[in-house]
Amino acid sequence: MCRDIDLARSVFPVEMRADPEKLALCKGDVTDPTSLSAAIDGVSAVISVHGTFHATPLYKLLIPIFWRTHAPLNCEDVTHPYYTNYVAMQDIVSLCEKYDVKKVVRLTGLSCAMPPYHPVSVLFNALLSFSGRYHRMGEEVLRSSDKVGNFILxxxxxxxxxxxxxKTKLQVDFSGALPPPGRIGRADVADLAVAAVTDPRLAGEGASSDLVAGVRWVGEVAPKTQGDIGDGGSTAEEALSMALAQKKVAPPSVANGKAFALFHGIYVYSFFAILGKLAFFAGSKILPRVMGLLRRFV
Structure with a gap:
């Protein structure tokens, strides 16, 4: 499912575009349950890579948010992460349960493993309309389903x-957490997503129905080397084998709304307090001196 069929079709190899058995595209939007239903009905697995870039308006940083747990009820912008990362996942999971879909692969990000007080988490949430927090809430919706298996990347x-x-290997860690920045190629992420629904160790009978994988490149990575190359595999299958052997389990993806709001408030309000102090200092100390210098030349 995609919003622009022509653009999506252009991404695939020519031989796939001409074969409806290999490639079938339908137009839709994750915020539209009707189009979601049409796309999910009849499939055996769902790979969800949707997301949004929604910058936080500056004035909203100043609104007291200590008591908020969700986006304001009067927020009708469907591109807000509350709708794309959270509500859309509620709809996807509900429809997968309805149509007996066995597996959902969801793409989120390493910041979802960070606690609410982590500077990276605070920065992303402050600037991107709490995108990370709503990703975590969407993860929890998926992981709490007892009918649909999940693999979160x-x-x-x-x-x-x-x-x-x-020179560079692919690392998978089923604790769900890896040190930032965690640079990785889109092609490797795609290989892992496909493996999640085709590899019998992940999709077969007896396979775990709840896996959360932190993924990144290790070894020589521009601009800065990250990790130990010995922790990664050359292919998605090899990296998954190494991760499964470690038998790590990710903690629950619960996103406590008040905790995120609290630490967001502490950082943001402290920043504006310091900014106000600097402005006051500039106005009371520096500005008079500048004006005095100007008077000498007037």
Whole structure:
């Protein structure tokens, strides 16, 4: 499912575009339950990579938010992360349960593993309309389903670069957490998403129905080397084998709304307090001196 069929079709190889057995596209939007229903009905698995870029308006940073747990009820902008990252996942999970879909693969991000007070978490949530918080809430909706198996991918910084398998490996960690920035190529993330629904160790009978994978490149990564190359595999299958052998389990994805609001408030209001102090200092100390200098030349 995509919003622009022509654009989506252009991404795939020519041989796939001409074969309806290999590629079938339908137009829709994750915020529209009707189009979601049409896309999900009849499939055996769902790979969800949708998201949004929604910058926080400056004036909203100043609104007291200590008591908020969700976006304001009068927020009708469907591109807000509350709707795309959270409400849309509620609809997807509900429809998957209705149509007996066995597996959902969801793409979020490494910041979802960070506590509310982590500077990166606060920065992303403050600038991007609590996008990370609503991603975590969407994860919890998926992980709490007892009818749909899940595989959550948490990459760091996505890149279009091509990985050299001799110098850079792919690391998967089922604790769900890896150190930032966690740079990784989109092609490797795609390979892992496909493996989640085709690899019998992940999709077969007896496979775990709740897996959260922190993923990144390790070894020589521009602009700065990250991790130990020995912790990664050359392919998605090899990286998954190494991760499964470690038998790590990610903690629940619960996103406490009040905790996020509290630490957001502490950081943001402290920033504006310091900014106000600097403005007061500039007005009371520096400005008179500047005016005095100007008077000498007038």
């Amino acid at each position: 948490r990459p760091g910084g996505l890149s279009d670069a091509v990985r050299d398998p001799e």
